[in-house]
Amino acid sequence: MDMTKAEPTAIAILAKAPVAGFAKTRLIPALGADRAARLQARLTERIVDTACAASIGPITIWTSPDETHPTFQALRSRHDIALARQPDGDLGARMLAALAASTGPTLVVGADCPAMTPMHLRKAAKLLRNGCDAVIFPAEDGGYVLIGMRHPVPALFTKMPWSTDAVMAETRQRMRHHRLSWQEPATLWDVDRPEDLPRLRGLGLSDEFSH
Numbered sequence: 001m002d003m004t005k006a007e008p009t010a011i012a013i014l015a016k017a018p019v020a021g022f023a024k025t026r027l028i029p030a031l032g033a034d035r036a037a038r039l040q041a042r043l044t045e046r047i048v049d050t051a052c053a054a055s056i057g058p059i060t061i062w063t064s065p066d067e068t069h070p071t072f073q074a075l076r077s078r079h080d081i082a083l084a085r086q087p088d089g090d091l092g093a094r095m096l097a098a099l100a101a102s103t104g105p106t107l108v109v110g111a112d113c114p115a116m117t118p119m120h121l122r123k124a125a126k127l128l129r130n131g132c133d134a135v136i137f138p139a140e141d142g143g144y145v146l147i148g149m150r151h152p153v154p155a156l157f158t159k160m161p162w163s164t165d166a167v168m169a170e171t172r173q174r175m176r177h178h179r180l181s182w183q184e185p186a187t188l189w190d191v192d193r194p195e196d197l198p199r200l201r202g203l204g205l206s207d208e209f210s211h
Contacts (some may be wrong), residue, residue, distance in 0.1 A: 007105065008057035009125035009148070012098035014086065015044045015061055015111040017069035024112075030194035031209065039209045041071045043191065044111040046205075048075050051109075054121035062086045062098050092157030099152035105129065107148040112190040113137075114203050116145065120186055124148045127183045134175060134182040136168075140189045143167040153178060 016023045020033035023040035031039065044061075051059045059081040063072050067083040076083055084101070086094045095108050105128040107121060116137075124135045128148050134156075137146040142165025147156075156174050161167060175182050189199065200209050 006056070006125070007129050009128060010057045010102040010104065010106040011051045011054070011059045011121065012095075012102070012106055012108045013044075013047055013051060013059065013061045013111060014064075014091075014094060014098065014108065015047075015072075016040060016064045017066075018044065018071050019069070022065075024191075026192055027194060027197070030197060035209065039191070040111065042205060042209070043114055044071060045075065046114050047109060047111050047116065048079060048081065050116055050118055051121060052079050052081075054118040054125075056107075056122060056125040057104075058082065060084050060098070060101070062094065064094075091162045092160050095147065096152055096154055096157040099149055105148065105150045107135075107146055109146045110190070112192060113139075113145040113188055114191065114200065114205065115188045120146070120188075123185050127185065131181070132183050133180040136171065136182060136184055138168045138184055138187045140187060141165060141192065142169070143190075144171065145188050145190050147171075153180065 018037040018041035020037040024036035027036045061072060061081060062084050064086040066085050072083055075081065087097045098108050099106050107124050124146060127135045128150055133150055135148040136144050139145045144167065155178060156171060160170060197209060
């Protein structure tokens with residue numbers, strides 16, 4: 001399919017700077033602060049490459065705490081992407097800001113789902129173009145790794161039990177309450193805990209991070 005003739009779908013990538021002690025803190029007991037930061041850099045580079053390969057629309061990395069880290073600057077130089085600083089607030093406030101910054105359909109993803117492929121992003125964009133209010137990829141741990149919307153709905157992002165296994169169930173309940181149409185085309189996994197690390201080897205990531 002020629003995506004260049006389709007309605008553009010923006011991709012907003014939320015990413016922490018790969019700074020030791022700041023990024024992937026739940027993995028520090030298994031990897032140490034330096035390796036956890038290097039993994040964050042690799043995962044950020046991977047999702048940017050995936051988003052660029054999808055070719056569905058403009059890409060912005062929403063950075064934390066700011067845009068100055070060399071990894072972010074290198075990605076901006078290497079690819080035709082923008083950088084923006086994540087606002088203050090919880091995860092919901094930051095995702096909502098990324099959605100609100102776009103004038104059309106937008107996919108919001110993190111940097112911690114290496115299983116995501118360009119085809120996943122193209123499928124999500126197609127569902128939004130075909131009229132779904134939202135598209136969401138649940139995570140195996142009860143959260144989600146992607147949410148896409150034609151228009152932001154603040155109720156999906158405020159006072160949510162972030163970082164718990166109740167996020168996806170609560171999101172579904174709120175979408176039903178607001179009579180939104182949505183699809184869940186794939187369930188994926190993310191890299192949050194030490195037990196997730198062995199799965200990296202199967203994706204071609206260095207054994208440095210898989211044990």
